[in-house]
Each structure stands twice: as C-alpha cells, then as structure tokens.
Amino acid sequence: MRDVAGRAAAKRLVFRLRRDQRGAVAVTYALLIIPLIIAIGAALDFTFAYNAKDRMQGDLDAALLAAVKTLNTGDPAAVRTKVRTWFATQTNRGGYKLDDITIDQSSYVVQAKATASVPTMIMGVFGINSIPIAASSAVAGPGTSYINIYLMLDTSASQMLASNADGQAAMRKDIGCEFACHTGDQHTVNNIAYANNYLYAKAKNINLRSDVLLDAAKTMVSSVDLVDPTHKRIKVGVYNFNTTTTTVLAPTFSTGAVRSALTPTTSVDGTAFDTSLKAMAGLVGSSGDGKTPSTPLKFVMLVTDGVQSQRGWVGASAWTCKKKVGSVCVSYPMSTASYDVTPLNPAWCNYVKNNKVTMAVLYTQYLPIPLDWGYNGTLGSAMPGSWTGTLRSGVSPSITRQSYLPYALEDCASSQDLYMGAESEDAIKNGMNKLFTKYMNSVHLIQ
Secondary structure, three states: OOHHHHHHHHHHHHHHHHHHHHHHHHHHEEEEEEHHHHHHHHHHHHHHHHHHHHHHHHHHHHHHHHHHHHHHOOHHHHHHHHHHHHHHHHHHOOOOOOOOOEEEEEOOOEEEEEEEEEEEOOOOHHOOEEEEEEEEEEEEEEEHHHHEEEEEOOHHHHHEOOOOHHHHHHHHHOOOOEEEOOOOOOOEEOOOEOOHHHHHHHHHOEHHHHHHHHHHHHHHHHHHHHOOOOOOOOOEEEEEEEOOEEEEEEEEEEEEEEEEHOOOOOEEOOOOOOHHHHHHHHHHHOOOOOOOOOOOEEEEEEOOOOOOOHHHHEEEEEEEEEEEEEEEEEOEOOHHHHHHHHOOHHHHHHHHHHOOOEEEEEEEEEOOOOOOOOHHHHOOOOOOOOOOOOOOOOOOOOEEHHHHHHHHHHHHOOOHHEEEEOOOOHHHHHHHHHHHHHOOOEEEEEE
C-alpha cells in the first residue's frame, strides 16, 4: 500500500510542476544565464584581444619599415635597436605588453615577431586571466635586394641644347641656333667652316645637355659602387631612345663597362615616346621580387625633356613674318603638323609600369627660347586640343606646352617622389643620384 501511495504522491508532484509555468521558466533561466554570461564575456575579451593584435601588427610593420633603411650600415645590433625603439614608441598607446622581438636578417630580409598577453575582464572570473596574441612581419627593400637598373637616356636633338646661358648666347650669335644638332646647315665662323652645329659646339668647347646627362649617369654609377661594393646585387644597363629604344649595354654587374658605354652619340631629330616606351617595356620585361639573381627588382630611370617631336613637324605654313624682335623674326604662321610637338602622354609610361617595374623620371628642363620661331610656334604655344593625353585636373587649358612638361613627366613616374626637375648643370648631375638614393631607401612589406 505504501508503494502505491508513494507513486501517487510522485505523480501529483510532477503534475503540479508541469502546471506551474513560472517555476519551469525560472529554473530554465537559472540554468542558461551562467553560460550566456560566459559567452558574452568571452566575446568581449576576444574582441579586445583581436583589436590589440591588429594594433600590434600595425606597430610592428611601422617599426620594421623604419629599421630596414639602416641595413646598409652592416650593423645588425643597430637594426635590432631601431626596431625596439620604434616599437616601444608605438606600443605606448597599444594597450598590450611587449614580451619579445626577434630579428632574422638572412636573405636580405628583416623579420620580427612580437608576442603579448592581453588581460581579460569577464573570463578572469573563471580563471582565464589573459589571452596570448602574436604578430609577425617581414620587410625588404631595394637596398637589400637584387636589382636591375635601366638608364633610359634621351638622345634626340633637343638634348643637344647648350647647357648654360653663355653657351646658348655664343651659339645664337655665331650660328643663329642654340642647338648643336648633327644635322643642319654648314656654318663659317671667323673664316672657319663647320659642317654642322655639333662640330661647331665641340670646337668651341661648349658643353651640351647631352654631355651633362652623361656626367650625371657616371655620378650615379659611382653611387652603385658604394651601395654594392662587391658588385653582386646591382646590375646597370644603358639604353638610348629617340624614335625608338636601342640597347647600348644590357644590365651588367661591371660598373666599369657601364662607364665605358656612357659616351656621346649621334643625335636623332625626333622623339617618339609612344614607340620608345613600348620598345623599352619589351626590353625590360616584368619585375621580380628581388630575392634571387634570376628574379631582380627592376628600376627604369628615364632622363628626358619630355617633348614628343619630329623635325619635320616644325614648319611654317607661310614664310610671312608675324612678329619680329629687332631684326629677328620670332613668329611665323605654323603648319598643322606643329600641333604634334607636345609633352609626352603619361599613359605611354604604363607600357613599362604595368609590368611592376618602378620608373623614376629626371626632367632635364626644356628652357624657353623666346627668339626661336620654332619654339614659339610649338612649345611656346598653348596645349593643342589634339593632344592624346588627359590634362591634369585644375590646370588651365591655355597653359603652354613647355609649362605643362613637368606635369606630364611627374605623372609618368611611379610616384611623385621619384620625379625631379633639373635646370642647371649641377642640378642635372645631382638629380640622377638623388633619384637613385630615393629608390634605394624605399621599402615594402612582404609578410
């Protein structure tokens, strides 16, 4: 009887519990609230840890980018010190503790790893007081890589301009033209005959832009000797361009051979950037990662005045003088073809840059020649509507072609800091070296 009564009592209890909805909800809530709090707390703690890791990664990247520029000192301790200094400066705001950084300089790469412990809030109640985080980074730069440098030198007639005011004045006075072109009329000066302007300039020891350009290239090659004294990482090649591009010397480790290749050459009376840059792209190919001799980084240094031209394009439609300065006619009605004498179209530079090749541009400034009718009718005139490029935003359409040259050439370079304009002899000589130094000091993350 007691068993029957016990079973009946149990049934009544279960029945009452099933009828009491509030009791069931309370029990269920009590059972779920603890793991729910744990889950929310863990999510908050992990979110904080993720944000801390993200900040730490950015700080480590910044520290390595700063430190890798010191690699050429050959002092690993200095690199380590700089990484630690930069990282410590950044982590003052990072919200985490720095445990360790290790540096590996093998394969010309700086690598570092940082670890930290991020304190928890909610999870600490359950004995988990911190979450470990880590970040790793690797940086390489041209200063630590295999590199092919391509010197792309303008050998068109415009580079035969006398390089200073005295030389230009002497040539204007004696032969009526500031350019020492290999082609042109014969001249007799003080009873001495000269077959062309170039021979006159050489006889009078007048320095030309082309001479200064060669001196500038040799100065840059001397810097290659300093950066790569064993001549095992950096190759240099020499290329001339005018209506197309020709190889003077393929990239070589021998800087002596490069100097020998940097000699005066016959000028061509025209510059066609569209065909020359396309040809150069084929000669250079695609850039590698710089880790091995067979996968070098590739760096093209374009040295030019940036004028797309052809001697035949500079002509008058009628030889009736429109304007004189003294006895000199400085303006004639120009032929339609003169509109083709313009700044290069920067889009043509993409032939080279699209292959991940870095391009620097040294603009050997095309100086105004106000007494030359050909200049006044072409570069001294406004940009033509037939120009194939896109005028930079904010620039007046009435800008002269000569004044637009810096814009076009800056847009040709891979970045603004790899463009430089140079007017004087010294500026040209130093310009190539400065661009080379800027490139060698650039760095990039590889991890």
